[in-house]
Every structure is written in C-alpha cells, then in structure tokens.
Amino acid sequence: MGKPTHFVNLKRIELLSVCFFVCCFSLAQGGDFHIPDHVERPAPIDTLATLDKFTKIVLFEDFTWKYLDLGKPVFDHKTLYEGWDSSSIHAFKEVLLEDLPDEVTLILADSLQGFCCPISNKVRSRYAFRRIREHRGTDIALSTGDSIRVAFDGVVRVKETTRNTGGYGNLLVVRHSNGLETYYGHLSRFLADTGEVVKAGEVIGLGGNTGRSTGPHLHFEVRYKGKAFDPERIIDFENGTLRDSLFVLWKHYFSIYSHYGQTDDESLAASQRIIHTIRSGDTLGALAMKYGTTVRQLCSWNGISSGTTLRIGRRLIVR
Numbered sequence: 001m002g003k004p005t006h007f008v009n010l011k012r013i014e015l016l017s018v019c020f021f022v023c024c025f026s027l028a029q030g031g032d033f034h035i036p037d038h039v040e041r042p043a044p045i046d047t048l049a050t051l052d053k054f055t056k057i058v059l060f061e062d063f064t065w066k067y068l069d070l071g072k073p074v075f076d077h078k079t080l081y082e083g084w085d086s087s088s089i090h091a092f093k094e095v096l097l098e099d100l101p102d103e104v105t106l107i108l109a110d111s112l113q114g115f116c117c118p119i120s121n122k123v124r125s126r127y128a129f130r131r132i133r134e135h136r137g138t139d140i141a142l143s144t145g146d147s148i149r150v151a152f153d154g155v156v157r158v159k160e161t162t163r164n165t166g167g168y169g170n171l172l173v174v175r176h177s178n179g180l181e182t183y184y185g186h187l188s189r190f191l192a193d194t195g196e197v198v199k200a201g202e203v204i205g206l207g208g209n210t211g212r213s214t215g216p217h218l219h220f221e222v223r224y225k226g227k228a229f230d231p232e233r234i235i236d237f238e239n240g241t242l243r244d245s246l247f248v249l250w251k252h253y254f255s256i257y258s259h260y261g262q263t264d265d266e267s268l269a270a271s272q273r274i275i276h277t278i279r280s281g282d283t284l285g286a287l288a289m290k291y292g293t294t295v296r297q298l299c300s301w302n303g304i305s306s307g308t309t310l311r312i313g314r315r316l317i318v319r
C-alpha cells in the first residue's frame with residue numbers, strides 16, 4: 001500500500017537534476033537566468049531556499065528560474081549599530097536619563113516596517129514595582145514551546161542563556177532602527193542568532209520557563225536607549241495589536257511608577273514620587289506623619305493594608 005517507491009525516487013532524481021541544472025546555469029551565467037518580467041513564464045514547479053533567508057529561487061517547468069525577493073529589511077546602519085555590544089544585556093549604559101529629550105516621537109510601524117505581537121495572550125504581570133524588586137516588563141502567559149515572534153524588523157543584539165542572564169533565563173534582545181530594543185525572556189529555545197536580521201513576525205524562539213520564573217511565560221521588555229518603559233503603552237497583548245503606529249515617548253514614562261492607563265499628568269506625578277526604604281522601627285503611622293500623609297493613603301499607593309508587616313528593605317511610596 002502507499003505510494004510506489006520508484007515514483008518518489010523519480011521525483012527526487014528529477015528535482016536533483018533541476019538543482020544541478022540551476023547550479024550549472026548560475027555558474028555559467030553568473031546569476032539569474034533572467035527572463036524579462038513582461039514575457040509570460042511557464043508554470044512554477046518548485047521553490048528552493050538560498051543561503052539568504054530573504055531570497056528564494058522559483059523554478060519553472062521549462063527549467064528557467066528567478067529569484068524571489070521576500071523583502072529583506074533595510075536599515076540605517078549608523079543608527080542601528082550605535083553603541084553595539086552583543087556581550088552586554090543592556091546597551092547605552094553611557095546614556096543618562098537627563099541626556100534624553102523630554103519627549104520623542106517614534107515611528108513604530110509604517111508602509112515598510114510592520115508589527116507583530118510577540119505572543120497574544122493574557123497579561124500575567126505588569127510593568128510595576130513589586131515589593132522589593134522593579135519589574136520592568138510585561139509577562140504574557142503561554143505554554144512551553146509556543147512560538148515567540150519578533151515585534152518589529154531588527155537585528156538580534158544579544159542571545160544569552162540563563163547562566164549569563166540570571167532572572168531573564170534564555171534571553172534574546174533585538175535592536176530596532178528607531179532606537180528601541182525589545183527583550184524576550186524565559187525562552188525554552190532560541191531560533192535566531194546574534195547578528196541575524198529579523199523581520200517583524202519571524203519566529204525567533206520558543207516560550208518557556210527558564211531563569212527566575214514561576215510557570216511558563218514571556219517576559220517582554222521594550223527599552224529606548226537602554227531605558228525601559230511599560231510595553232503595554234505600545235502593545236495590546238490580549239488583542240495582539242499595536243496601539244498606534246506613532247508613539248510619543250515622554251521622559252517620565254521611564255519611571256517604574258509610570259504605566260499605561262495613567263493620564264500624562266498622573267504619570268508625571270507618579271514619576272516624581274518619593275520612595276522610603278523601610279528601616280527597623282518604622283511604622284505606617286510614623287511614616288504618614290513624617291511625610292505629611294495618612295495611613296489610608298499610604299496603603300492605597302502601595303497596595304497594602306494597615307496590618308501589613310513592614311519588612312526591612314521594602315520600598316514604599318510615601319508621597
């Protein structure tokens with residue numbers, strides 16, 4: 001039963017001879033066996049991969065062929081490779097917050113550059129200050145092995161395993177030509193390499209649970225000149241959409257207390273908050289008195305109750 005094997009063999013032999021023919025012809029011609037586009041071609045019979053993933057070869061039944069251009073992203077190399085360092089997770093360490101403009105308008109997508117949601121699912125944890133640690137990204141639920149797609153066209157700057165990234169687990173960082181970088185953490189597998197050009201929507205890895213993680217999820221960050229802001233400001237992960245193709249990035253968005261959903265006034269106020277680190281003997285009543293507020297207000301700002309134990313070292317918003 002099943003397909004006769006000689007048929008399969010014949011197909012394989014035919015294909016091999018076509019490949020051989022194309023190779024010989026390429027060498028003889030030094031390139032595409034070109035037929036002007038206005039001349040009608042016979043039916044295509046196969047496509048072949050080339051060393052460049054953005055170019056394929058289409059074979060026609062009369063053994064002519066042509067290159068198929070899949071649209072390799074084009075970048076302004078000067079901006080893209082500014083301060084390039086593939087051995088360090090965070091780039092632009094020399095750029096200080098005060099050096100950045102108060103606002104900058106970024107083009108996230110246009111007719112040449114697309115967008116693809118890395119993975120569309122429920123948000124498990126948001127960009128926020130968590131007890132004693134800053135969480136500078138968005139956690140999106142997934143099952144181990146789910147495809148993770150790159151959000152925008154770019155070049156992979158960092159590919160590091162858990163051993164070198166600590167909490168991030170297996171991590172990819174992709175540089176984009178508008179000054180943004182996107183981070184993809186806790187991956188179970190890498191499907192892209194350092195220095196590789198990637199096109200929005202390309203699968204660059206598989207989701208996982210590596211690093212400091214309790215259950216499979218994607219830790220996704222977006223940074224401008226090395227400074228993180230809430231990814232939900234630009235992406236609606238539950239619907240898998242870009243909020244807008246243009247994005248005005250205000251300097252106060254880089255605060256860990258500034259997040260999507262606030263008005264710009266609320267964000268600015270949040271970024272100017274005063275933080276108190278709990279020391280031995282501190283009580284909510286004493287802190288309220290010291291900073292001219294109330295226990296109720298302290299509880300509301302910090303998502304705690306008046307009975308919460310104040311662990312030494314915990315940071316509280318006090319104004």
Ligand SMILES: [Zn+2]
Nearest residue numbers: 137138139219
């Ligand atoms: Zn996270």
